[in-house]
Amino acid sequence: MRNTILVIVAVLALAGCGGKTPVGEAGPAKTSATTAAPSTPASTTPPAPSKPAVLSRQQAAAKYLALVKPINAVYDEPQCKDAEDYMVNGGSWDRSTHGDKHADQILRSCYKRLIPMYEKNIRVFQSTPWPADAKQDMADLISLDQGLLHWLKQAVKGTTADQMYTALQTVPADDGSADRVRARFGLPGRSN
Secondary structure: OHHHHHHHHHHHHHHHHOOOOOOOOOOOOOOHHHHOOOOOOHHHOOOOOOOOOOOOHHHHHHHHHHHHHHHHHHHHOHHHHHHHHHHHHOOOOOHHHHOOOOHHHHHHHHHHHHHHHHHHHHHHHHHOOOOHHHHHHHHHHHHHHHHHHHHHHHHOOOOOHHHHHHHHOOOOOOOOHHHHHHHHOOOOOOOO
16 A cells, blocks of 8 residues: 555656656747736726716706706895896995995905806816707807806906996807707796
8 A cells, every 4th residue: 555655646746747848958939828917807907987878858957957056046146136237227226235335346246156156067067968959059058158257257357336337248148058958958948
């Protein structure tokens, strides 16, 4: 039995050495497959960024309303509304209602708060996968908002009522793009 174990150990030892090339002899050429670094498992590779799904009309409507709501809220604030109405349409300015502030000061303050809101909306409008039939109307709205943003930045630079009057003469005209977008998303038109 002991001889049998020695024979098995010797055979295994020879079998383990059988694949080695003797020193000085050339072995088979190594291929690029045998020299390549081992590949990383798929589970450790970060997934490729997926393209966001196009919003449904209902999702687009909800997103649009959520984005424009803060801007509309500023425009609808009584002091902002009163100041803009006075600066655009004239009439009288009741300082007892608005403290010692002049209409141009209040309006300038309202416009300053709108600037970061327009900046954010433009970025989100540009990066959102809107429904295909709304893309051109959204592009028009983005252009209008970019014009309004530029105008707002110029309007708040003025420090006098005359400078605000001058700025109000150059506000970009409403091209109806917001109403077209709202119609695309099944929303009612703006109430102005």
